[in-house]
Amino acid sequence: MNAVTPATLYLVTAILLILIGLAGVLVRRNILKMVLGFALADTGINLLIATLGSNPERTAPILDKPELLANPSLVVDPIPQALVLTAIVIGLGVTALMLAYVIRLYALRQSLDIRDFGRLKW
Amino acid sequence: MKQILSVVLLLAMGWFLVGLVPLGQPTEPGRVAQHYIDNGIDENRGANLVTSVIVNYRGFDTLGEVTVLFLSVAGAGFVLRRRDGLVRHEHRPSSEILQTGARMLFAPIVVFGAYIFVHGHLSPGGGFQGGAVIASAVMLLLLADRSHHLPHGLMHWLESMAGFGYVMAGVAGLVVAGSFLSNQGVLPLGTWNRLFSAGIIPIIYILVGLKVGTELSSLLDVMIDTGRPARQEGGRS
Numbered sequence: 001m002n003a004v005t006p007a008t009l010y011l012v013t014a015i016l017l018i019l020i021g022l023a024g025v026l027v028r029r030n031i032l033k034m035v036l037g038f039a040l041a042d043t044g045i046n047l048l049i050a051t052l053g054s055n056p057e058r059t060a061p062i063l064d065k066p067e068l069l070a071n072p073s074l075v076v077d078p079i080p081q082a083l084v085l086t087a088i089v090i091g092l093g094v095t096a097l098m099l100a101y102v103i104r105l106y107a108l109r110q111s112l113d114i115r116d117f118g119r120l121k122w
Numbered sequence: 123m124k125q126i127l128s129v130v131l132l133l134a135m136g137w138f139l140v141g142l143v144p145l146g147q148p149t150e151p152g153r154v155a156q157h158y159i160d161n162g163i164d165e166n167r168g169a170n171l172v173t174s175v176i177v178n179y180r181g182f183d184t185l186g187e188v189t190v191l192f193l194s195v196a197g198a199g200f201v202l203r204r205r206d207g208l209v210r211h212e213h214r215p216s217s218e219i220l221q222t223g224a225r226m227l228f229a230p231i232v233v234f235g236a237y238i239f240v241h242g243h244l245s246p247g248g249g250f251q252g253g254a255v256i257a258s259a260v261m262l263l264l265l266a267d268r269s270h271h272l273p274h275g276l277m278h279w280l281e282s283m284a285g286f287g288y289v290m291a292g293v294a295g296l297v298v299a300g301s302f303l304s305n306q307g308v309l310p311l312g313t314w315n316r317l318f319s320a321g322i323i324p325i326i327y328i329l330v331g332l333k334v335g336t337e338l339s340s341l342l343d344v345m346i347d348t349g350r351p352a353r354q355e356g357g358r359s
Contacts, residue, residue, distance in 0.1 A: 015139045019132050026128040048139075052149060061171035063163055064244065064315055072159045077151035078171040079158070085176060086187050089250050089334075093194030096341055100198035103348055107206075 010051040017044025031105060031112050035098045042091040046084045053080025167311040168243035168320035176248070177323045177330075181303035185288060188333055192285070195341045202348050213268045224266030231259035239331030243320040249327040253334025260339040264346050272343045277336045284333035291322050291329070 017040055024037025054076055061078035063069050102112070109116050151159060158175055166174040176184050239252030264270055295304035305311075305321040312319035 011143050015136060015143070018139065019136050022135065023128065023132055026131070027125065048143070052143070055149065060246070061159065062169055062244075062246065063171065064169040069163065069314070072163075075159060075171065077149070077155040077159075078162075078175050079152075079155050081172045082175040082180060085172065085248075085250060086183065089187055090190055092254075092338075093191045096345075097194045097197050097201075100201045100345070103345070104201050 005056065007051055007054060007056065010047060010054075014044045014048035014051060017041065017047065020044075029114050031102050031114055031117075034114065035095065035102060038098065039091070039095050042087070042095070046087055046091070049080050049087070050084045053077045163314060166305055166320055166323060167314055168323050169315045170243050170245065170248075172246075173243045173248050173323060173327065174320075177243075177326050178303070178305050181292070181326070184330070185292070185303070188285065188288065188330060191334065191337055192281075195337045195344075198341055199344045202344050205348065215269070216266055220266050224262050228259050228263050231262070232256050235259065235331070235335065239327055240324065241317070242327040242331075243323045244315065244317070249330030250334050252331040253336075253338060256331070256335035257338030257342060260335075261342050264342055268346065272339060274340075277340055281333055281336040281340070284329040284336070287329045288326055288333070291326050295322070 021037045021039070021041025021044060024040060025034050028034050028037065058074055058076045059068070061075040061081065063072060063075065068074055105117060106112055158171060158179060162168070162171045162174045166178050168174045168178075235252040235255035235258075237252075238247040238255055239249045242248030242252070260272070264272075291308075292303040294308050295306075296302045298304070298308050299306040303326075305323065309321045309325070311321050317324075
């Protein structure tokens with residue numbers, strides 16, 4: 001691995017994003033920042049999947065030119081991109097639901113500190 | 123102690139991820155993907171293979187995805203329904219320029235979103251992206267004018283009809299071709315790379331775009347609504 005390719009850079013960024021997001025979830029005490037951590041990890045996972053399906057020698061899986069139609073092996077795998085599209089939408093829904101819970105929790109205790117919500121802890 | 127545990131956990135996770143990922147090696151399409159690439163045009167006639175995969179090959183999955191989005195929006199609405207204990211702010215009305223500008227930009231952004239989801243089978247984009255663009259236009263309107271209320275009856279009707287239409291398109295495939303959401307023989311497939319092509323794929327993606335747009339707009343409305351003073355005339359339940 002002498003030359004750093006863009007794909008390698010994307011993979012490293014994606015792994016870093018996932019780890020930073022999880023670190024935020026584990027270490028932070030502010031619930032809003034924990035939600036942000038989840039969203040960050042989500043983005044990292046999406047980037048990871050999209051990069052795994054990429055190939056510098058191939059182009060996007062949209063066969064809108066005659067030369068691509070004649071030689072479809074010039075395009076990348078469409079499945080990771082479709083899965084990432086699904087994952088982005090689900091991630092959005094999950095983040096929205098978490099934010100709604102945060103609004104509700106704040107209304108309950110007037111606080112965003114996770115230590116104030118320890119009643120279910122054993 | 124907890125911090126050390128977190129760091130150890132993260133290091134283990136990072137080591138696992140780095141070992142899992144083939145660094146610097148491009149991947150070739152697998153057997154299923156190769157089938158989609160080779161036969162996608164013949165089977166669906168849609169230029170955008172990602173759209174073919176999402177709406178046709180994995181159409182059932184997308185129906186579930188739309189349901190998940192609906193459930194999360196409904197859950198958020200349910201959680202924020204009772205407004206006791208929520209902090210209410212009296213907002214200063216925003217300036218005339220901001221309100222007029224937002225109202226002027228609203229229509230072009232909605233048209234752009236509609237363009238994105240109508241052309242989902244030809245170019246990058248589709249129902250989810252177009253719906254999100256439409257929701258961003260609604261968000262602009264709601265943020266510029268906090269007293270603005272969305273027409274809830276119309277939104278719920280559109281959303282229900284879009285979801286119903288999606289299922290009906292699937293049932294049409296079941297009746298005509300014998301499998302749910304099938305694209306064979308329901309509508310003529312048309313010519314490659316034309317707007318009227320790809321059978322039921324554009325129809326379904328337009329319905330998905332409407333559904334996602336109205337759902338995300340309702341979600342934004344519910345979230346912004348929590349900061350508003352309660353409405354005088356009874357309001358919503």
